[in-house]
Amino acid sequence: MREITYCDALNEALRQCMVEDERIVVLGEDIGCYGGIFQVTKGLLDEFGPDRIVDTPISEAGFIGACVGAALTGMRPVAEIMFIDFTTVCMDMIVNQMAKMHYMFGGKGCVPMVLRTNIGAGRGTAAQHSQSFHSFFAHIPGLVVAAPSSPYEAKGLLTEAIKNDNPVIFVEHKRLYTTKGPVPEESYRIPFGKAEIKREGADVTIVATHALVGAALEAAEEAANDDIDVEVIDPRTLSPLDKETILSSIQKTGRLLVADEDNKTCGFAAEISAIVAEEAIFYLKAPIIRNASPDTPVPFSPPLEKAYMFGKEVLMDSVRRLMAYA
Amino acid sequence: MREITYCDALNEALRQCMVEDERIVVLGEDIGCYGGIFQVTKGLLDEFGPDRIVDTPISEAGFIGACVGAALTGMRPVAEIMFIDFTTVCMDMIVNQMAKMHYMFGGKGCVPMVLRTNIGAGRGTAAQHSQSFHSFFAHIPGLVVAAPSSPYEAKGLLTEAIKNDNPVIFVEHKRLYTTKGPVPEESYRIPFGKAEIKREGADVTIVATHALVGAALEAAEEAANDDIDVEVIDPRTLSPLDKETILSSIQKTGRLLVADEDNKTCGFAAEISAIVAEEAIFYLKAPIIRNASPDTPVPFSPPLEKAYMFGKEVLMDSVRRLMAYA
Amino acid sequence: MDPTKDQLIGLYKTMQTIRLFEERIVDLYARGEVPGLAHLYIGEEAVAAGVCAVLTDEDYITSTHRGHGHVIAKGTGLDPMMAELFGKKTGCCKGKGGSMHIADMDKGILGANGIAGGGLPIAIGAAWSAKWRKTNQVAACFFGDDASSNGTFHESMNLASLHKLPVVFVCENNGYGISVCQAKCTLINDVASRAVAYDMPGVVVDGNNVVEVYEAAAKAVKRARAGEGPTLIECKTYRWRGHHEGDPNQGARYRTKEEINTWKEKCPIKQFKKKLLKDRIATKKQLETIDKEISQAISDAVAFAQESEFPAVEEMYEDIYVELGEAQ
């Protein structure tokens, strides 16, 4: 199959959906002639014109709220918030409006909109442009939270997000934009709430998100050299969450590592750990390890930022620690 | 000792600190002649005048940001956000400014301010006035998160919050405002990061927050009738968190129930569970149970809201389930 | 754009329905039948009545925490409204929303809103949607004087003017936030004067004069439908009661009896009634008949609400998400 980047996969999903459905409009800062800060909307202005590809001023509460109002009334807006850090300036529109309207209105009216944004450190952009607090959105009932880990997931999940009637926080990952992978040309949807077992294994389960799925697969390869058989599960959506796939994996392996780039405290890794501690504890042969970002703001200085991040080596180390328990 | 309400305890802490230290100013909506929506600031306007007790318009980002700027430059502001739900309109000022400045500035400059707010359902105020997402603030490095469970804690923690040089999210609880308890008249500080064992016990550990501390103590009484010996731990601050007290309790009891009113998914209960699953799993005789609010917006209808909430009965039921494991 | 005779009678009916509805809530609230916070609209009826009279069922409104008046004026039935306030399953929101979240998608009511200033971005979105879908619909956006201090005011006004969105911003200036008077919120006298900052027309009207409100709204709606963009209308008015029922302060700590009484004399309904009689639009008897019918309808609504069932506890877990496969 043809290989394209995560960025181009997202772009293709947007383009294909927009061709099909006139109700889709895209709003955000610099998404027009600039093509989006990470080039995800490249070319869309030329193809669909300024009525449907709308560059906005720095008014995130205004335009995210406008998307809520438009979605309620028959449109299907897709908004881009340049970095997840900036969702804080429109948090009321997300948490109190977008997420809750369907419920507060007693099931009448729905908010079929997508808020695209991205997480991740590693670009030297320090504490206000490198955060990963996607777990907060999983914490808020009413939101779908998608977390694509590869170009294939990027396209399929974004297509689903656009066609789905629920409000979706679509959390991309900065370092993945330029990674390549096989992506079908035709439009396809990856259903929400279905995890994917990226690799089967019998000894250790790694539940990984975003870029850490790739790191987990690398770790699994390396572990295989030591005869450790690692299973890698990508939840793909954090909410709804496919608990069953995770729980049955634990029944098999009895060892759990959760790898997620959000801060450790009260993050998504805590949730997976807590679910297993609540529902499958007696299958466990070892403590549950969380590999998450340290509870510090993201530092600027290159060596500190490097130390802040983690990948295959840290996961490998955790796998070995888990295997120390018979 | 004299008994006063949680509300009056907070009021007394504010008053005593303000008398002592001119740098303390209070900002918020309707905190002046109205005395605050829950009457916590009653009488302060008369005592300290409109320069120090400042009623603000509905400009939360503006005045919380102003508190950050004032705190950086020698003042010690205490702000009131009427309901935690409204922190969403000033979330950038909290998450990206207040929490991170000390770190981003390399340890130079500090932000000695307190943001008082409250959580909790039960007043028929539905989805936008009843939330409890305090865990999110514990998730953000750089913030202290205080969670007073009684009038005694209310006064001592607020005094500490005001005198401490760190930015504090001070999370009060709506249903506690009118509860009474013993409170010393003189000023005192409860240090951050020190949990309190509210009741010792050998069979089950309940880590409870806010109003659930009281519910846990009631459950413990009831359990005692069945010869179940419950230990109740009140963390008092969610961040910094006194892990040691919790872990040593688990080593003794081997059974953990976490009771917190935030939504279950990625909430504070998940964090406590995950810590224990990571650091003390082999002491556990039973799964870890989380009693938390359901993952739904808060419904308006009285019977639904009642079902949304939980107290002694639910905790008791969980305690019994835990005791089913030998 | 003068209202016709029928329209004038319509305005009276709407205002009186709001008034009598709210007065009934006072009573029901005191007797503990209505839970939560009921922010009443008594004294401000002319604003909702005047604005909604120039809107069609297809047009949209966004409302506020003080939303009963808007919802009644926009045409939601009293039965589902009252039932919602009681938290019953037959309520507009199946009892899940309550007073601060009443919505009625069939009537274009995109929700009361518990967040002061929260409705503005949603309103411009509905207007933008009408523009995208080329439907000629208009959105009217109600918000309070204090809500205009929220940053969403600025962002929404600017985006609406920039894209010439068919939206009418209606600032209900009753002089207070909860207890904080306008002079403690801003140095300016007229919120409408801020319209210049967005190159948008801004007008101040007597919010207790329903015909004045009607005419200003008619002009603004016409402008909006013609694709000429938004208008900001500021309606000067007053709330008679406390910020919400059960408010322990009931206004006494922050405003004088004299002030309240002055405004009661400017009662929008009393004034309008006088006019109707003087201009011989209606007779006293006709108006009395109308009043009686309204009272009856409200009593019926109360009975409906009282007899209705509460939602079953399991329903708490429904409507969080749209089920997959549900119609788009």
Next chain:
Amino acid sequence: MDPTKDQLIGLYKTMQTIRLFEERIVDLYARGEVPGLAHLYIGEEAVAAGVCAVLTDEDYITSTHRGHGHVIAKGTGLDPMMAELFGKKTGCCKGKGGSMHIADMDKGILGANGIAGGGLPIAIGAAWSAKWRKTNQVAACFFGDDASSNGTFHESMNLASLHKLPVVFVCENNGYGISVCQAKCTLINDVASRAVAYDMPGVVVDGNNVVEVYEAAAKAVKRARAGEGPTLIECKTYRWRGHHEGDPNQGARYRTKEEINTWKEKCPIKQFKKKLLKDRIATKKQLETIDKEISQAISDAVAFAQESEFPAVEEMYEDIYVELGEAQ
């Protein structure tokens, strides 16, 4: 309030220091020595220089993502600044902040800010603090034209005017957000015209004329210190380079070469140099000497930064909280 001879020379020095500093960053960035996003100030030097010249060391500023100019003009040493951009332990923020978070509490610099519009509330807080502490300090708040669309603009302007806070709002209008031009952000031409919405004076100045900026700022600061409240000064200017170094678009997708060249001809430094020579404030030779000294200081700063050490990895975990017992 005309600047003296010395002050004029000072203005030249400041502008030239910013220019040469930024030009050095262009080179260092291209060679991969400066990580992250460097948003350069070239072309806008007159704004920071003119405003900061009327401030004392005790006064405050809040800055933006494009902050190097403000920080230099307010008096931070080039060594710690350059070291910060390199992420070194000797940097103003021990390498933890980088370009977008440079702060210097000793000089009243309350931080560059990665959030567009984030600095406004912080600035009014600093001004409020000065008022509370009765210190006669002033806060100057820099922000971009696009940042003025953020709701924080509205909230901060209103609060500052309401409380007569000693703050000077300085809008650096360079005509663009990142790629979005002003006409796509708002219908109005002058951000300063929004001042009327807050009953505040608003002035437009040629942001490439350092004396004009200086004079407007001097007037505003005088007003602020006299307790008469805030002023909004809009400085029309232009950024020569892309939004940040390494910006793949470098401006080509959204603006023409002609536009860029027209503005280069209006170079604030070239213009001012001409004036200095014409008015015989300085000789060509004197200015050349100054330039050389600046170049040398920048080279020294680069050497300082290069020779400095990176922070140790453990330092990542420091400075999250103020340690208990640390001095207040």
